[in-house]
Amino acid sequence: MRRVVLAPDSFKGSIRAADAASALATGWREVDPTADLVLRPMADGGEGTLDAFAAAVPGARRMPVVVSPPWGDSRDGVDAAWLLLPPTPDAPRGTGVVELASTSGIELFGDRREPWHASTVGFGEAIDAALTAGVSRLVLAIGSSASTDGGAGMLAALGARFTTEGDVPASLRSGAVGLRRMTGVDLSGLRPLPPGGATVLTDVAAPLCGPAGAAAVFGPQKGFGRVDIPEIDAILARYAALFEVDPATPGAGAAGGTGFGLLAWGASLVPGAAEVARLIGLADAVAAASLVVTGEGAFDGQSAAGKAPAYVSAVAAALGVPAALVAGRIDPRADTTAFAASVSLTELARAALPGSAGAPPGPASIAPALGPAEAALADPARWLRAAGAALARALS
Structure with a gap:
């Protein structure tokens, strides 16, 4: 046979x-x-990663959550879920799996694109919900993103404070537009990582900026025109200078720079396909x-x-x-x-x-x-x- x-x-x-x-x-x-x-069935950190984990791990439970939509200011929420994996010796309170695709992903837009206004706030809110539930560790899948906000919306949802000139709070629900006048960041209020840390599943090794970066390579598929690419790349470079993280780190440009934001939080980036393959x-x-x-x-x-x-x-x-x-x-x-x-x-x-x-x-x-x-x-x-x-x- x-x-x-x-x-x-x-x-x-x-x-x-x-x-x-x-x-x-x-x-x-x-x-x-x-x-x-x-x-x-496989996944690499993008759409379907949550389903792959749910199918592979007996006892996994979907935890419903309503998060902010990725298209900026709106009263409407997005019905999503994160996945709670059963306790293990290295994660006695379970592992939370959060997928960017289902919380702030490009599929949520249908055929339309909002490259300047799409944000990762909803992804951060889902991570916050998993932390509030007390998980011991996080697995974060960041493929299929709609935004190029450097992960700023996610960090804001987790407690980071961004400011413009005059120490005026910056709105990060507006996506990349909110990065234009940003002059400062305060991470003192950022929620700490869970005891077992956060592992980030990504399918790309792009840096944040430059000809192989988030804007140049992935900007067009998110709706940026050719004339927009130099501007958004320069915005991301100024944004990166606010952090003590090397924007050239492989994977920093993943998910419109969400990889960079997660590195700033202290998470570890790994190839998504390899981690899913190991699990299944x-x-x-x-x-x-x-x-x-x-x-x-x-x-x-x-x-x-x-x-x-x-x-x-x-x-x-x-x-x-x-x-x-x-x-x-x-x-x-x-x-x-x-x-x-x-x-x-x-x-x-x-x-x-x-x-x-x-x-x-x-x-x-x-x-x-x-x-x-x-x-x-x-x-x-x-x-x-x-x-x-x-x-x-x-x-x-």
């Missing part, structure tokens, strides 16, 4: 990792019902398998820098197990040589449109055309089932 590990990340804004793994499994079984399919026992599952299938919504140049599919393929390669990739879209410039097969649902859908040449797929892309691109976005589970069946036919 062939064992196949299904370890996709979430397809951002489309389908959760657990549901993606289930859809792939359903499609695989249609072709190969005897296969031993092991589902290990990915290496043990892959070691006993003959194939591992991973994936995400968009596989591009950033995917190799700490994203879940790249980490899963590295684990598989180290164990001598082939890996396959399924993604909604694969950037033609992205390196997919680590995968025995790759499936781009969007490109395959385009090939199936009326009038398409429908050329046979090459050796690196083995799925048949699955349907129009619009159908893929509207019903990702259906397309993933079809991709699972195609992989089973080609690789069994």
Whole structure:
């Protein structure tokens, strides 16, 4: 009996990792019902991290919390939750897992973007709730952010005081705009870390400023125009000078600089995919398998820098197990040589449109055309089932 590990990340804004793994499994079984399919949904610190922990840890409890929305001043709250993991010897009062994506994330905006006004206040409020509950340690997932506020909103929610000229309190609910006139910070009122500290899961190693920093690399996807990038980068540099933290620290630019804010609090940054993989026992599952299938919504140049599919393929390669990739879209410039097969649902859908040449797929892309691109976005589970069946036919 062939064992196949299904370890996709979430397809951002489309389908959760657990549901993606289930859809792939359903499609695989249609072709190969005897296969031993092991589902290990992955995450790298972004959307779906809370779900991955909840699925992997028996006794984990979601703790509801209402937090401020990420789009600035508003009376409306965001219904969210943090996760309480059961007590362990090194965390006798449990571990609190807080996800930025579900409290201050870009998915909360839908199709709109508010790059200058999005803040991390809600993320800080959720962390504050976990601290108030008395957790022994924190695990903080900071991917999928909407803001570029350097984590200032989060720090303000935890008790930091920011000021402008004349010692006037600065409003950090307004996001990056609030950093423009900031001249001082007082961290004396900041809530202390829990006894076991705070571990930050991130999927990028970017510094806070410069050509590889938060504004230059990630600003455009949050809505900043090209002309905005130099200004917001300069604002972040002035903001960083208020702290005794090196803005060039790898990961400081993660989540629009939230990594920097968490470093200022005293937290430790670690690669998110590696920590989640350790928790769910990915290496043990892959070691006993003959194939591992991973994936995400968009596989591009950033995917190799700490994203879940790249980490899963590295684990598989180290164990001598082939890996396959399924993604909604694969950037033609992205390196997919680590995968025995790759499936781009969007490109395959385009090939199936009326009038398409429908050329046979090459050796690196083995799925048949699955349907129009619009159908893929509207019903990702259906397309993933079809991709699972195609992989089973080609690789069994």
